[in-house]
Amino acid sequence: MTGVGLKVYYDLMSQPSRAVVLFLKANNIPFTPKPVALRKGEHLGEEYGETNPFHLVPAIDDNGFKITESVAILKYLADKHQVPDHWYPKDLKKRAQVDSYMAWQHLNLRMFGAMVFRTKVIIPRETGEPMDTKKLAEFEVQLETCLDKIESILLGKRPFLAGDEISVADLLGICELMQAYAVGHDVFRGRPKLDAWAKRVQARLQPHFDQAHIHLLKLRERFPPSAKF
């Protein structure tokens, strides 16, 4: 699509990239897709650095206004495009619950889900060496703690991560969860609420959810589910 003022730089292997793309598709917001292949180092070049000096995805260029960080991007797009209120509620208290999840997730589900993925897939690919099983075990334990917190604290009394309706928090959450799931981490075992939530969110986002996760989920063939917990 040419000429659309909102350019979106993303890689579908990146969890926050998928969250931004899913938000745009779920709300029928037109955008010019600008894929950036991380595995080929396309994010490291000087040209991409002019769009995003942090050399990360996702990033957007909205008619010349450039921002990075998926949480900032989702908030900006939700407020700018006046999407249905549940995505990022105007009510201060409801909004604060969405903000709370979006803040918590960086050093929790995002960090440990990403470290499990990195240790199983990225580092062996980059170094040619076998997986560091000791490090992997440490990250898996931390990831399990995060998943337990989501199950018992966040989803304990409500159907979505930040309240009674789906929001941008759930987009970030489901995409981060899929990263660990795709490399065989048994995320749903012993977690019926997490399981029900994931099915609910995926159903709401079809067919875009499946499309966004095609490449990632191919990894499941290499990493059968490991039920050691």
Added chain:
Amino acid sequence: MAGLKVYFDLMSQPSRAVVLFLKANKLQFTPKPIALRKGEHMKEDFGAINPFRLVPAIDDNGFKLSESVAILRYLADKYQVSDHWYPKDLQKRARVDTFMAWQHLNLRLFGSLVFRTKVIDPRMTGKPIDKKKLAECETQLDICLDKIDTIFLRESSFLGGNEISVADLLGICELMQPYAVGHDVFHGRPKLDRWAKKVQQQLQPDFDQAHTFLFKLKEMFPPSAKL
């Protein structure tokens, strides 16, 4: 007693940011100090306020909230403070939000790890500082500080734009943590240095009061200019 209860520990960077915001805007609150070093965050009644057992947390007339970024946004919007703290303009707001998102896995993570490795782990285990781990964390912290100096502060005098905002409160409090344990944060970073002085000045005398306990550590950790 004010209906807004604020649970905090002044040794916690995001706690200080929230307290500084309230004081800078003269907002009434009931202080509820939670001493992390005594494990007070693990007590049952605090679990009812914040099941994640972290500070800061607030209880605003029954509405409970955790995570400093969420708390700062909520308070800024609710109390309709001066616009620069959290601008209503979408693009200005997005700049503040960018720093507040980036900082978790960057300045916060590595500043905290340096602090933990130098102070908390030795205190908890009785063992000497793990120098290898410390060196790794310090290297990562320096990369973050360079990014702040060259990217966030490249064209603007504050982290989220040309006026002080909640981003600067988080930033200065996180920066003070490794600074307090001898990390030479300003060396070779003139923009960072200028920014820090400006922010501290705007927040006095509350800034010094909030950092009194933390800065006692400086006596134990003279500045190490090895980088």
